[in-house]
Amino acid sequence: MTAYAYYPGCSLSGLGKPYDESLRAVFGHLGLGLEEIPDWNCCGATSYMSVSEDKAVALAARNLALAEQMNAQVVAPCAACYLVLIKAQHMIADYPAIADKVHKGLQAAGLTYKGHATVRHPLDILVNDVGLDAIKTRVTAPLTGYRVAPYYGCQIVRPYGAFDDPLRPQTLDRLMAAAGAEVVDYPLKAHCCGGSLMGTMEDIGVRLNFLLLKEAKSRTANVLATVCPLCQYNLEAYQDKMRRTFHENVDLPVVYFTQLLGLAFGLQPKTLGLQRNFVTAAPLPAMV
């Protein structure tokens, strides 16, 4: 069994709980192990980097150092965590002054980061390690009737584009098609949801997410698949407000790609945390 060092990040025990549940279910079903990095800390997200760059890198480096002790590749499902961990690796490799400070900091805590940790997103692992052919053989309940808008958001593909095109990614499209879904052409697939701006500048966040849902609906999608807990929340939780603000119905179920894949594998909705998603006026095709 391949085992990964699991970095759930703070969101996956709160807002992103169904992401954690469905990821564990899908990986378990495929015989992939997830072993949580012991005593991992917050990645720092975009906020820490806005206050102190060196310390933001050190926060991420502590997690990488802990993961290296496990001798396994890191799996980071949250897009912000995924990017921050990879960005920290680039900063340490490219800027000796930062590397020096970070190494000194880690040393004070008895830790070392050697630089060989590999950070992966579950989408990358499913498409490139497990492979679409193997996925197809596991599909027992193809997603017939699902017209999926594949939404990547920004930070799993940009700026590094480690496993997919930074502007026109394809992996999620291919994975959803392998699960038997019809994938709609969705030009806004890598357009930002605004991230934490929903919490600070709600009007701007609501408008941005309204446009994303409106486009998905106009492309005849009946479900939107996400890869990030913040995107999922921003797109799901404000649909009432969008209807009131823009006098237009953009209700659409917004689910994690791991939840859809789990359904295609014949796993129970409850195992996939689907009861935790908000019930929208437009239910999932399977729930109709």
Next chain:
Amino acid sequence: MRNVTTHCRYAEDVNAAFPVEIMAKPGGEALRDCIQCGTCSGACPMAVHMDLTPRRVIALTRAGLERDVLESATPWLCASCYECQVRCPREIKVTDIMYALKRRAIEKGLYPKRFPIPVLAKAFYNMVATNGRNSESRLVIELALRTNPFSLLKMAPVGLKLLKTGRMVLGQDRIKDPKQLKAILDAMEES
């Protein structure tokens, strides 16, 4: 935020060291290569809400007009989606420059007043430095109390839904060994 379209600039408004110092920051190296094509502004999903477009921020930074840049909402409205950075034909790391501007604005106390985004950044920073983890619900409540307490009422319906679906953790999550994290951060302060 000053009205940048009507404000006249003079030699004394220029801080010649500003662009030099930004270029010395990680990601700032290519600042001088900008050809003012506006690709960054065209790509930016937030540009319509900004007082200065990203292209103008780059131009004003190069010109040394530090106050105009740091008092602008633009760096704070940057959602860090890196679309400008990926599309820039001159390979300028626009998003990384926005981060450098945010940090400088905090250092100099020049960010727009009563603006919730830097308040969130600092609350988040302190919460993680102390506990090692971020608790979403506590952060949202702290932010509301510091900026607009009435917004808590508006948030109640979504909050209840999150509570009902088991997606809201009310306690403060923390790592087992916050002292270890503190040792790292303290050692960095000294070096």
